Amino acid sequence: MSEQRPPKPRPAPGMDPETEPYWKATHDGRLLVQRCLPNGHHQLYPRWRCLRCRGEVGWVEASGRGTVYSFTIIRQNFSRSFKHLIPYVVALVELEEGPRLMTNIVGCPPEDVIVGMPVQVTFEPVSDEVSLALFQPAQ
Amino acid sequence: MSRRAVIVGVATSDYPNLPDFSEHQVHAQAAERALADAGLDFGDVDGFATAGFFPMYAVGVCEYLGLRPHHVDETNFGGASFEVLVEHAASAIEAGVCETVLVTYGSVQLSAMGRRLGTGGPSAPPSGPAAFDALWGNTLVGNYALAARRHMHEFGTASEQLAEIAVAMRAHAANNPMAQYRDPISVEDVLESRMIADPLHMLDCCVISDGGGACVVTTEERARDLQRPAVYLLGAAHALTHHMNVSQMPDLTVTAAAQSGPLAFRRAGLSPSDVDTLQVYDSFTITVLLSLEDLGFCAKGEGGAFVEAGRLQVGGGLPTNTDGGGLSACHPGMRGMFLIVEAVRQLRGQSVNQVDGARVAVAHGTGGMLSTGATLILGTEVP
Numbered sequence: 069m070s071e072q073r074p075p076k077p078r079p080a081p082g083m084d085p086e087t088e089p090y091w092k093a094t095h096d097g098r099l100l101v102q103r104c105l106p107n108g109h110h111q112l113y114p115r116w117r118c119l120r121c122r123g124e125v126g127w128v129e130a131s132g133r134g135t136v137y138s139f140t141i142i143r144q145n146f147s148r149s150f151k152h153l154i155p156y157v158v159a160l161v162e163l164e165e166g167p168r169l170m171t172n173i174v175g176c177p178p179e180d181v182i183v184g185m186p187v188q189v190t191f192e193p194v195s196d197e198v199s200l201a202l203f204q205p206a207q
Numbered sequence: 208m209s210r211r212a213v214i215v216g217v218a219t220s221d222y223p224n225l226p227d228f229s230e231h232q233v234h235a236q237a238a239e240r241a242l243a244d245a246g247l248d249f250g251d252v253d254g255f256a257t258a259g260f261f262p263m264y265a266v267g268v269c270e271y272l273g274l275r276p277h278h279v280d281e282t283n284f285g286g287a288s289f290e291v292l293v294e295h296a297a298s299a300i301e302a303g304v305c306e307t308v309l310v311t312y313g314s315v316q317l318s319a320m321g322r323r324l325g326t327g328g329p330s331a332p333p334s335g336p337a338a339f340d341a342l343w344g345n346t347l348v349g350n351y352a353l354a355a356r357r358h359m360h361e362f363g364t365a366s367e368q369l370a371e372i373a374v375a376m377r378a379h380a381a382n383n384p385m386a387q388y389r390d391p392i393s394v395e396d397v398l399e400s401r402m403i404a405d406p407l408h409m410l411d412c413c414v415i416s417d418g419g420g421a422c423v424v425t426t427e428e429r430a431r432d433l434q435r436p437a438v439y440l441l442g443a444a445h446a447l448t449h450h451m452n453v454s455q456m457p458d459l460t461v462t463a464a465a466q467s468g469p470l471a472f473r474r475a476g477l478s479p480s481d482v483d484t485l486q487v488y489d490s491f492t493i494t495v496l497l498s499l500e501d502l503g504f505c506a507k508g509e510g511g512a513f514v515e516a517g518r519l520q521v522g523g524g525l526p527t528n529t530d531g532g533g534l535s536a537c538h539p540g541m542r543g544m545f546l547i548v549e550a551v552r553q554l555r556g557q558s559v560n561q562v563d564g565a566r567v568a569v570a571h572g573t574g575g576m577l578s579t580g581a582t583l584i585l586g587t588e589v590p
Contacts, residue, residue: 078342078344079332079333079341079342080332080342081332081333081334081338081342082331082332082333082334082335082338083334084334084335086335087334087335087336087338087339091338112339112454113336113339113452113455137357137459138353138354138356138357138360138459139353139356140345140349140352140353140356140404140405140406140407141402141404141405142344142345142346142349142404143401143402143403143404143405144346144348144401144403144404145344145346147344149344150344153344156344158343158344158345158349158353158404159353160353160453160454160459168454168455169339169454170339170340170342170343170345170452170453170454171343172343172344183356183357183360184360194342200342
């Protein structure tokens with residue numbers, strides 16, 4: 069029944085004033101992180117203040133480099149946005165700047181992904197307005 | 208003399224498959240049975256607690272049950288809600304706010320899934336903080352798989368060791384006539400079952416069930432006139448590490464149990480070595496392994512070796528989930544109530560897998576995406 073239904077596009081984020089700068093930037097091919105003014109702590113997702121020192125925060129561009137903190141290969145998902153992509157890798161990437169990001173690892177067979185692997189960001193459009201930050205093995 | 212809260216009645220509803228039940232009926236059946244178990248009736252109840260997925264959920268269940276309590280609590284801590292609700296109930300009773308609190312849980316998750324299958328409509332795009340973890344095709348199992356993979360990386364934990372946990376729960380389910388799955392399984396069976404999200408196999412995952420439960424908390428003084436021996440709440444605590452975004456969990460191998468466990472033991476004046484049986488949330492095998500370490504039954508990283516050689520089975524060092532757990536007996540979504548019911552049954556000598564002379568039992572719930580933890584330390588007497 070649902071087997072024959074066509075795939076749906078990947079979900080795009082709903083915008084709100086606090087997160088819109090992040091998603092607009094990924095659409096333009098830039099990965100942003102929040103950085104606090106007093107001490108240079110980095111964080112994601114965006115908050116009102118720095119969680120470590122409660123200082124004021126602003127956006128800065130991240131290097132786009134990081135390592136795989138952990139990952140899983142999804143082999144069952146009934147969602148029409150993802151079912152056709154199985155098997156695919158969902159990972160937590162630890163950015164060079166510190167924050168951890170949920171993402172997908174692309175550009176290599178799922179079986180090649182290991183914890184600690186160096187990765188770099190790549191951007192994939194999911195709609196006319198939104199591209200998402202995915203990661204691939206570092207060159 | 209200060210008032211002391213005790214548990215005097217427990218029950219589960221029918222489970223694991225209730226196609227002819229509404230969610231409210233599950234609450235009602237469990238409530239009726241728990242009150243009967245206590246030797247009380249609805250007229251004795253002046254406090255009520257439950258957790259569900261809608262605002263004013265507890266008020267709705269009160270209306271359905273015809274209750275007009277003056278203590279109402281619907282703190283939602285995911286699967287760990289019911290441990291928190293019992294902790295709060297005890298506080299309210301000991302503060303003199305109320306006398307007898309009924310805590311209920313009901314779910315028809317399994318039957319509702321069948322009715323909804325293939326009809327899922329469009330849902331709103333995730334926004335705010337939720338969007339950061341929600342756009343990648345991760346699944347509920349996938350979140351726990353991330354923790355399992357990280358634990359394997361840091362400590363060399365093996366799939367065979369996680370499988371031991373599923374094997375132990377199934378061995379207990381064999382003696383539970385109500386359990387959803389009762390045929391014995393081996394470590395090989397777990398490893399050969401379908402991979403859902405590496406490294407978690409199908410048999411590393413809990414079952415999906417209908418069901419519910421209830422418990423009755425009252426004063427020690429009131430309990431003296433009742434039919435069952437009172438079970439004492441010796442210590443309780445709860446904690447959280449994050450909400451639904453596992454990217455925000457500070458360390459994927461350390462759960463909220465590392466905070467709630469030691470605090471609850473300190474409040475009880477006991478240590479893990481005093482525990483005769485553990486009823487612990489087993490959404491996935493990794494949930495059990497992390498909880499064992501964080502509650503202090505073994506050191507961080509040693510959970511894999513700890514669960515080997517049948518340690519979690521009756522006759523082993525730490526009989527765990529003696530009703531068969533969520534991995535084999537029943538998991539209706541928020542299993543925390545079942546942990547309390549089985550811990551109390553052990554302390555009364557009523558379990559289908561009775562631990563001889565059990566005097567101290569721990570019920571520890573985990574909720575969300577490894578997000579919350581709540582620990583109850585229960586005993587047959589005040590030490």
